[in-house]
Amino acid sequence: MKKLLNISIISLLSFFTIQCSDDRFNVLPNNQDTPETIFTSESNYRVVVDGAYDAFKSPTYYNGDTGSSIILGDVLADNLILNTEGRQTNKAAYEWSYTPQSTAVTALYGSAYNVISKANLVLDNLNKVPYSNYMRNIEGEAKAIRAIAHFDLVRAYAKIPTQSSDASSSMGIAYVTTFNPAMKPARDASVSMTYDKIIADLEDALNKINTTNGGVGRLNKTSVLGFLSRIYLYRGNYSKAIEYGEQCIAASPSVGMRSNFVNIWRDASDDGELFTILNSNISADNVTVGVAYNQEVSGIRSEYNVNYDLFTKYTDNDIRKTAYVVTANFGTTPYNHVIKYRTRANSTVRQVVDIKFLRSSEVYLNVAEAYMKSSTPNPALALALLNKVREQRYETFVPGTETGSNLLNAIYEERRLELAFENDRFWTIKRLGQAVVRSDYGSAANGSGTDAPTGALKTLPVNSHRFVLPIPQEAINLNPNLKQNPGY
Template identity: 80%
Template structure:
């Protein structure tokens, strides 16, 4: 599996401090080859751990224009529409015409295992120095990262436990815990086995990781609690999603205030962020995470635009409309453009912003949904959580009073509006066992245009085999122990 776990062991790079106006951007990239004696001190382990976080910015995880997770969960679903004036990136994903050779949906596979290999490199060498509280925290961070990357893999390349009656017993993914380029692991016997391994890593991380790790660019106890709420929601263990989500909310309650919300997406505040993939202003970093959506070329040249059906769901009093969307011309035609990743305040570097991997707003939504589905439903608490979020998104908001099905649908609706363009939509549709149904609008700002989805581009029926993405063929060629997903 040499190519799948292509390990570039991270280096010390430099311990010299850089002069920068904002400490958060002083994080050096840590993705170079390392000396053989790197695992000799606690400070060296910290550099390697930060290099593991850097791997999330590798091409095709949260970087690049084809196959990047920054767009994958939305382009597969109903939040976006392909603009034919763009470069046609990720077109096979948008058309649901992907194969095991298509980088638009297979790219995550290799990128996630790269993250996993770096985490495993730390874990297999953890005994090289005394096991102090410092190293206990490093181990916790590495196990949490390993779990996160495996979770991203299993929700893409296997079924989600809640999507169908046979999902839990269907084939899982290869859960890799060894640092060995020659390893050829088989896939787990079931999705349940994979989820149990993810949870075991997260629970171990929760016990060992620091309460605070000095920056939103490093995982800590609060962010691990939030990730657990996400994983348990997907697994359908709603009582556990409530348990860990409520602990997360108690530790970090702000969903991002209305006055701060636009600035969250301009990297001018961390309000409501629980785990962020930092993207420094260094010349050797500057990862253009937003290029999958659009580029600056005589205005905004869109690859994909906001589906007009979604656009109309953002009311005029919704601060997310200003934060997420900009209506601007390309040529003579106005389009509704995604600007979540367009620019950082005070920087001229286009598409270079931090990736908000986990925000408290998602945890509120996770817990609200889980309360509605738990063994002891608590509609009052679900409504209170939903209203807390809505109070910070709408001007002069009057608290909602929904109950029952209307309340659950309100949670789903708010989830779509809040987490649009954050790699959530397709996976939510998938875990709910629903169909993707695209609107009849074109890409223009008013929903006009000739590029209206039709036929095979209009609906992906619930249960269709394409909800489970194909394992890359080159991975199977290198590792015959892997089994391709049905239908490919």
């Protein structure tokens, strides 16, 4: 972790030296190169940008067992329950017992800045070749990558603007815009300042990036629109969330058809995907996303099971129940296991799957919520968008007719069901200014068991400082200009 936090030269100059093709499975391991030799042609900039995409798989951004973004947003919240028959990984996150010295919660801080530094290395060297339309697109991709990684940092290590009345004026994060391993940046004075910078990068990227860039494994104009809808929703600027979200929906209207939905999670379909982190070529190196949820040991041995309260919200006619969960024994006890990251279709290699970073269905739900919260609410359009998602999830679907607060609550409920186990739940609870309240159920398939959360594991109060993760002490030791979050 120290190398990542120190932004060492070695770790930041690891790039693809084999050009990525548009084939989703043709993503090969990195080798090393240097700026003096790589920034000599337009095509080499593509190699470097693809290396920045690859860095999203660094431990523990979307890789590894402990603290990976694959599980972080759910284990901190109420979608999962710790299985005491597992290895107890991510326990500090589940127990909300993390400290600045914790090494077993998440390494997101260092991993995200690793992504950012690689994007900045591209942006710092744009003048090495003529600024063509090709290079304009390269700049757009790099700025979008930089913005996305900073957003993941600010929602974890700072308050969310809609979380509380003081959130926008509270400390932001260090927004790094140049590659300089010796730099010791301070945190932005406010969360609002950090969001300004994220949005500026994304809006500039939107003007420069190509409409398509060779598949869901690279950012493009549509995916940037989708990210803008997400970030404006978090900021509480609902008119902008609607504006950019509607443009994204027009460009990518499919929420993932019911007939394709299971195949999306088996990497046999890209339907409804806007940005995906492509995993390795199975025949090359079998890089897995880790076993944060479960592993195969005489059956499925889960670290965390689906909380029974959530499990019962998936009706039998909901295709997500098939795509996301399997009920199977470990030993003599049946459990509800998360299988979103288990395996590809027609493969026996476990956990070698792509990560769906952004999907169209989220944008539909972003815009539906924004329509309900805008200064001039439009419940009719909100309901229409919600029903578009539900239509492709439920067999023999009957359109909903909710109004008022019931409609807004239905949007929240559908978001939980749709984005479960996709690093959304905790951040949604946080941005809504709510408490985490876990159910009284145990980990067994029917909710029984003696391992139900109690006492301090049951509720994370609205005003808890633990909604904001601590800046790793190692990062502060390396950079004394960083201030720790209150309460740590």
